[in-house]
Amino acid sequence: MAYDDLRDWIAALDRAGELKKIKTEADPILEIAEITDRVSKSNGGRASSPGGPALLFQNIKGHAGAQVLINQFGSARRMNLALEVDKLDEIADRIRQFMDVKSPQGFLDKVKMLPMLAEMGKFFPKTVSTGPCKEVIRRDNFSLDEFPILQCWPKDAGRFITLPCVVTRDPRTGKRNVGMYRMQVYDSQTTGMHWQRQKVAAEHYRERMRSNVGTGAVDLMARSSGGSVVPDGDRPSGKMEVAVAIGTDPAITFSAIVPAPPDVEEYLIAGFLRQKPVELVKCETVDLEVPASSEIVLEGHVNLDELRTEGPFGDHTGFYSLEDLYPVFHLSCITHRKNPIYSTTIVGKPPMEDGWMGKAVERIFLPLMKLTIPEITDINLPVEGIFHNLMIVSIKKSYPGQARKVMNAVWSLGQAMFTKCIIVVDEDVNVQDIGEVTLKVLNHIDPERDIQFTLGPIDSLDHASRLPNYGSKMGIDATRKWSSEGFIRPWPDEILMDEKTKALVDKKWKELGFE
Ligand SMILES: Cc1cc2nc3c(=O)[nH]c(=O)nc-3n(C[C@H](O)[C@H](O)[C@H](O)COP(=O)(O)O)c2cc1C
Numbered sequence: 446m447a448y449d450d451l452r453d454w455i456a457a458l459d460r461a462g463e464l465k466k467i468k469t470e471a472d473p474i475l476e477i478a479e480i481t482d483r484v485s486k487s488n489g490g491r492a493s494s495p496g497g498p499a500l501l502f503q504n505i506k507g508h509a510g511a512q513v514l515i516n517q518f519g520s521a522r523r524m525n526l527a528l529e530v531d532k533l534d535e536i537a538d539r540i541r542q543f544m545d546v547k548s549p550q551g552f553l554d555k556v557k558m559l560p561m562l563a564e565m566g567k568f569f570p571k572t573v574s575t576g577p578c579k580e581v582i583r584r585d586n587f588s589l590d591e592f593p594i595l596q597c598w599p600k601d602a603g604r605f606i607t608l609p610c611v612v613t614r615d616p617r618t619g620k621r622n623v624g625m626y627r628m629q630v631y632d633s634q635t636t637g638m639h640w641q642r643q644k645v646a647a648e649h650y651r652e653r654m655r656s657n658v659g660t661g662a663v664d665l666m667a668r669s670s671g672g673s674v675v676p677d678g679d680r681p682s683g684k685m686e687v688a689v690a691i692g693t694d695p696a697i698t699f700s701a702i703v704p705a706p707p708d709v710e711e712y713l714i715a716g717f718l719r720q721k722p723v724e725l726v727k728c729e730t731v732d733l734e735v736p737a738s739s740e741i742v743l744e745g746h747v748n749l750d751e752l753r754t755e756g757p758f759g760d761h762t763g764f765y766s767l768e769d770l771y772p773v774f775h776l777s778c779i780t781h782r783k784n785p786i787y788s789t790t791i792v793g794k795p796p797m798e799d800g801w802m803g804k805a806v807e808r809i810f811l812p813l814m815k816l817t818i819p820e821i822t823d824i825n826l827p828v829e830g831i832f833h834n835l836m837i838v839s840i841k842k843s844y845p846g847q848a849r850k851v852m853n854a855v856w857s858l859g860q861a862m863f864t865k866c867i868i869v870v871d872e873d874v875n876v877q878d879i880g881e882v883t884l885k886v887l888n889h890i891d892p893e894r895d896i897q898f899t900l901g902p903i904d905s906l907d908h909a910s911r912l913p914n915y916g917s918k919m920g921i922d923a924t925r926k927w928s929s930e931g932f933i934r935p936w937p938d939e940i941l942m943d944e945k946t947k948a949l950v951d952k953k954w955k956e957l958g959f960e
């Protein structure tokens with residue numbers, strides 16, 4: 446029954462034995478990160494729940510009375526709890542149900558559709574007049590230094606807000622977007638705004654630029670935002686409003702990382718996930734709405750003519766992402782609950798908390814991928830492949846060259862465009878079993894024949910591509926090759942024992958002296 450807010454969620458974690466409260470003093474500079482890294486890579490003493498517990502730090506050096514929540518999503522069990530399911534496939538099933546709707550044939554069919562329509566009504570956010578995030582409103586003398594914002598790794602450029610829900614508005618459609626983009630703290634009222642150039646908020650920003658500088662803007666954009674400095678003469682004027690919610694109920698936080706189509710509001714996705722509308726309140730100083738129950742809300746703007754060095758930052762690749770130029774967020778107001786709980790995460794070498802969030806995206810998006818690439822039977826994005834480096838896809842192959850068609854389709858599907866390496870296998874390969882994948886893929890390929898290279902957009906975090914954001918990608922067609930694909934040699938059978946012999950040995954197993 447939908448968590449009301451972060452506190453309700455923390456209480457649920459506690460009841461489920463998934464929360465550890467830490468009363469020993471811990472430093473937000475590096476120490477909390479080191480503790481969390483060890484915990485997220487351990488099993489917390491319970492074989493049933495790898496990933497260690499969520500941590501609530503209650504005694505934070507330099508921040509008397511403050512609390513930090515971290516690793517809230519850091520296990521398969523907690524990810525299920527966050528989205529209130531026993532298995533993430535349940536969400537995929539719900540999505541499939543909505544996609545399965547046939548046109549009603551008569552009155553009875555229409556009546557049968559009513560519950561579904563009623564359910565859909567619950568997805569839409571509703572604006573309320575006020576909420577807990579307005580308990581304290583600070584328009585002057587506010588400071589980010591009051592919050593226990595972490596420095597995660599020794600060579601990080603400073604402290605970073607790592608779990609923010611960044612809200613922007615599309616100037617053309619008026620639709621909102623909520624994306625999770627880290628924010629480097631520059632000073633008490635200024636941060637970086639690390640929306641990578643292919644993300645939705647970056648497009649909102651460019652759209653503002655287009656309307657402010659007219660034609661020629663495309664060239665300008667090519668040189669700004671993550672590129673070289675814009676010459677003074679070409680600078681567009683104006684600004685874009687931004688609001689940031691920190692510490693929301695888990696469905697909202699999760700919705701901010703979901704690679705949804707640009708025009709689908711994340712508040713709607715959160716409503717679908719929690720099956721209850723998200724309640725929003727208007728901001729004080731900007732024309733945007735934020736979840737009413739947020740622990741902390743930061744309001745402000747980015748200037749269209751201002752970029753600043755962001756990074757380095759120890760990233761989920763296991764390496765520091767390099768410095769680059771990004772917009773700057775200037776705060777105009779902070780509102781928060783009384784005694785706000787600061788919600789955060791750390792990223793670094795996998796497995797970590799974000800790995801479990803990514804796995805949830807993988808499961809939930811499978812039915813949507815199948816909508817456009819119906820031959821897909823399953824996918825696996827192993828955590829060490831950090832989501833954009835490796836995707837293993839199994840397909841039901843029906844025509845020659847289909848594996849390559851699937852690669853191209855994945856490379857054209859939203860954020861899956863970043864996939865550096867795609868491995869396509871036949872449907873009889875269990876893509877979740879890396880041992881089986883290794884055995885079959887490497888047996889099945891003739892590398893020169895089966896590897897496909899292409900050029901295109903690359904994840905901003907990739908440090909090996911020839912240029913930032915642009916480079917090559919590789920697909921491996923490890924499906925069985927057909928004569929219609931020019932393969933005329935016989936294909937050997939896989940070694941499998943017959944059922945009769947297996948049953949016989951099953952029966953005799955104990956007698957043979959095995960357990
Ligand atoms: C913990 C965490 C931190 C992230 N940090 C960033 C970031 O700094 N910049 C970015 O562009 N994407 C970041 N992402 C990924 C985006 O949240 C993700 O691509 C999301 O789909 C973007 O939303 P959008 O499609 O509305 O732009 C992060 C994801 C997680 C889980």
Ligand SMILES: [Mn+2]
Nearest residue numbers: 622623645705
């Ligand atoms: Mn979005």
